[in-house]
Amino acid sequence: MSNAANETDENGTPNSVVGWSCVRVCAVHTLFTEQSLQVRLVPSLISPDGVSIASGRLTSPHFPHSPYSHNNSCSTRLLAAPSHRIFIVFKTFQLERGRYIARLLARPRWTFDRSWLDHKRRSVQLLSGSSGRQNCVYDSLTIFANNSSPPVGLSFCGDWLPPSVLSDRNELLLELTTDASVAGSGYELSYYSVSSVSSSSSSQIFELAPSRERSGALTSIGYPGTYPASALMRATIIPPIGLRCVAVALRADFGGDCRERDGRFPARSAFSPLDSVSRAYSVPDFDSLDWDPWPCSVDTPLKLSIPAENQLIVEFRSDSDSENDGSGFRMTWDCEDTQSVQL
Known part of the structure; x- marks a missing residue:
């Protein structure tokens, strides 16, 4: 993503967003204080070659050079033009495995059967917001893409690719949350603004x-x-x-x-x-x-x-x-x- 400064108010919030925009806020928390560092990146609505940005590539912090940071909270908000929707497709995905998989892998190696694990993975409702959060208690990426109130997200972890997601409206939010130990390489995804007509x-x-x-x-x-x-x-x-x-x-x-x-x-x-x-x-x-x-x-x-x-x-x-x-x-x-x- 390219970065540029848009017109903002005294709090650093864009005064107006026309077309496509992306706002990322990352807060890195230490174990000993309540201080946090917030960084806001607002990519330009116009790329260097003069083309409106309505699609792109998004990665977790530090990808692919090093794992993402520990004790990190990073939110990315994608906003498309009115009457458009947002479609995201993951290319790679590796976060710390979830609680259910960690328990399975804790068994002695001679009792571990990968095909059985694949079957269990399909039976565990990782696509459910509540079930996903119950499983992904260490590191997780939560996607908010629907119109529900209060917002309900889908949480993902481990190294299985999440499904592709089409938002209900012109806004989509991703929240990456990590704990103090074990970090994966992170994720890489493509995003597209989608016009839908009958x-x-x-x-x-x-x-x-x-x-x-x-x-x-x-x-x-x-x-x-x-x-x-x-x-x-x-x-x-x-x-x-x-x-x-x-x-x-x-x-x-x-x-x-x-x-x-x-x-x-x-x-x-x-x-x-x-x-x-x-x-x-x-x-x-x-x-x-x-x-x-x-x-x-x-x-x-x-x-x-x-x-x-x-x-x-x-x-x-x-x-x-x-x-x-x-x-x-x-x-x-x-x-x-x-x-x-x-x-």
Whole structure:
């Protein structure tokens, strides 16, 4: 994230927030005093190349160079434009394990069965706000993304990736809380501003703001689980200047023979040329693109090398029958300097 000073009041609070903004407040508490250090980072609404920031990459403090700090409380508030929502997708996640898992791992090694643990993990309701907090009593990341009053968050810990989260409104809050011992590497996530509209065909369209990050993650909405019915999700990855990017579809499951009645597959991707001068994003003629359909199931990573001066567009379309749904898809991307690639 880039940092810049916005107009603030005497308390340091932005007077007005237009479009997309992110506010992070971290307080580091010592064990012996009640003093705390607060740092507020307010990224500019305009990036250095003049493009509005409506997507990006967010990490825990010190990631990936060192573990996060002990006895730390760090809150990050994401605010999108009115009528928009916020979609977050985790790329990596490693916090101190929760109480339930710690008890399991405390058993003698010869009694430990990983497959049994995986089954227990699914049965423990970590996605429930109350159950998650009961488990994640050491270090935790809590996500507040709904309209409930009082706010109810989902708490996560350990090293399993949290599910992707779509906020109910244009605001999302993340709270990282750590204790005095054992620290993981932290987390890395991608965030997107999402415009959601209903089309004339009674389907819902989720348009994700294009991402210009050198690394990130993308999933279907609701991954890994039920995705919205009768919906079209569209995402765009724009490589930063001078970088060559490779995206990899790690997993995809669209349920059995997923082809629609017209023979189309629900997921597809295409490359579209960028303006070599302005590199500004413009909506292409989607019907004219050379689309590559994805198979109904991807267990072996599917590599997508983005050509120079091109953007990658990914579409996922669901039908009205939720009975034949799979878990959706997950992909990541990373970019390298073109000169280092040539060497």
